[in-house]
Amino acid sequence: MFSGFMVNAWEVSSIVAVVAGLVGFFVVLRGSAFVAHAVPNGSFAGAVGATLVGVNTLIGLGVFSLFGALGIGFLGRRGRHDVVTALALVMMLGLGALFLNFSAEYAPEVESLLFGEVLGISSNQVAPTAALALVCVAAIAALYRPLMLSSVLAEVGEARGVSGFRMELCFLAVVALASTMTVPVVGTLLIFSLMIGAPAAARSLTSRPLAAMALSVVIALITVWSAIAASYETNYPVGFFVGSISAGAYALGRGWAAWRRTRANRDAGSSAPRLGHTVDAASTIVT
Amino acid sequence: MSAGAVGALLAPVIEPGFFAAEDVRVAIAVGAVVAIVSGTVGVFTVIRGQSFAGEAFGDLNTTGGAGAFLVGVSPLWGFVAAGVAAAAAMELIGIQRPRGRDLATGIVLGAGLGLAALLLYLGTTLHNTTGATVTILFGSVFTVPSSTIPLVVLLGVAVLAIVAALYRPLLLSSVSAEMAAARGIPVRLLGAAYLLALALAVALAALTIGSILSTALLVGPAATALRLTRRPGVAIVLAGAIGIAAMWLGELLAYDSSHWPPVGIGWPVSFFVVTLIFLAYLLSGTPDQVRRRTQRGA
């Protein structure tokens, strides 16, 4: 399992897991699960278009990821976020259907683009993946502070001069980049599983932000490694294991949080934690 | 002007014989039904901010379809089963606030798609066919056999019946869960019923027009309508109208496109319909932008 072409699979998937863990931390923090699904999915159209035009699929993926992500950012200024994400996604998929229409013999490759071909990674894909990953990690490290503030206390950030819109665009660009480099490995349909399952579990297990990021990476690594090993043994697709293990990690995280909450309630007696407040008090006519 | 002259004028747009073809008539009827059902459920979806759930159900139909394919059952049962299972899973996870809810949707979707990968793999190894994925994801309204029309109508009526029966409490709990709870409305139960209606609506759409269009028809016209009016009842009617317009115009253009370059292939319906829906949404934002710009100048 650890020799020959499998080495590439281990190397590339580890790189993917690191990026997914780091970027996913902010995806979950910002409640952007839909975006993390829409951008890779929509970029599929770019890959098809690239083969039509005769260009490297990675470029097609990159262009469509970026356009989709930034499109969501700009449209999201005026419209509801989830609506805009859905419409951007279907628009890209519509283009994908158009391109597919013209390239009749694409069908078998579609499946690998959708579900990934981890075990078929060639050694010349390792270096470019690593390079893109480095850019992603550097971007996340640089954006960490202002992105944290903007994600947690948007208004306060604005008042401090941290533009929420600019942070959103930067974040979306990083998601696009992460999507571009990971889709060839894990496929468009399942990369987002990695980006949400591991961080969701990590944040339940620790309350320190940097520790949560690190733990997110660790859980993502465990997820891909187990998935690859299982896929190698059973011949079942890697994506199946990624999806299931991510769901399992999420469930464990929630279970742990619930158990800790009941224990805290029992210890503290009747302290009832309030979950933030968003309701305005009713106005009074008499002051 | 004589009828012949009018026909000649319209010929570039409406191909002679368009309405004569049977599959076109089926497409028109089915498209209308799906647009109405999607638009109605879509208005609630947009108000509740559950577009992701709608899209997830669409993708999970792939799982349902793959499973049905494997077992040898009609895809519709697969879609419905997948939808109900997913709705149940999302309900069990049971998070009410939007961020956590989208996360739960994503997890269920991820697990479901992983399962789809497995089922498709088993399907291809057992049945030795490829291309199933493409058909399921990008199904075409022109290939719906007319024998399914009664089923389509039945399913559509079922969804509309659920919505009609729960209309008022569902609307209130969608706009403000707190107010609804204060009035004793079972918010959680209504949420589950809504998810069920959504799953069925998407199954219906996926069967007939494919997953891409099911999401587009669900979210686009409703969002456009809600930008144009505040009244939910009006929005539902408007959403249905926009959806029907997009479907019919899209079908028309797709039919015509077999004469466009590259000749003989024709462009897919989904592309036209999605583009029209997208444009409609963008245009519906313009009056707001114009108003904002004139205000700033004032």
Add this chain to the structure above:
Amino acid sequence: MDGAAEILSVEGVSVRLSGREILHEVSFSIRPGEFTGLIGSNGAGKTTLLRVILGLQAAHAGRVLLDGRPRSHRNPLIGYVPQKFLLDSDMPLRARDLVGLGLDAHRLGIPLPSRARRARIDLMLQAVDAERFADARVGLLSGGEQQRVLIAHALIARPKLLLLDEPLANLDLRAGQEGVALLARIAAEQQIAVLISAHEMNALLPAMDRIVYIAGGRAASGTTAEVVRADVLSELYGSHVDVLNVHGRVLVVAGAGDSSDLHGHEAALPGMEIVS
């Protein structure tokens, strides 16, 4: 009044929203260490005014001076505690992490842990009585506790002006009283000007040096004795109001006649705005 000593000077600010003039030529100033209450009913324009001061909302007339200079993009001088904020219960952020963000979140990069940094955060947590839950998840704290953390977050950057939007709205009576006392203490000890908006002035009366009262889109400012009077308020409201003093508490009541002239008193239903 000596202009240079004022930390905040609002001069003739008018704001128009959706075609309606919300605020008309509002003027007042605040000096360092002063505790000012911005009083007005819901919808009167308090949040709008605060947003203008923060630079989040444009005024179509008038200007805002901070420490004698016109407002610039970033506000290191102003600390802000918003009315609405949502901290998820599973957010991986402790109280001390949130306070730490107040130090340097506008700078790129990852904060390097240092003893000096930790000491400053501890000091701030002490100042707001939050050491007890410094290591707890912010999302699990009570409303009042979260607010104290946000105050510490705002204060750690050493602002000269602290703005709080309706901090008392969601607190029970005792938590509210403790909060006001805390802020008054901070204002006095650290010579920080504090501007608090509220729709009910009685909780602030013990601590307020000055009051800015907003009604009918216009404002009257001065000491409570100067402003909270029947004649001043009647002019603001545009109809007769009475001011009653009951055991040290103030009641502003619509006078004989109809109360429909009182502006901005319609009860707003939460969340009825459907945006797509």
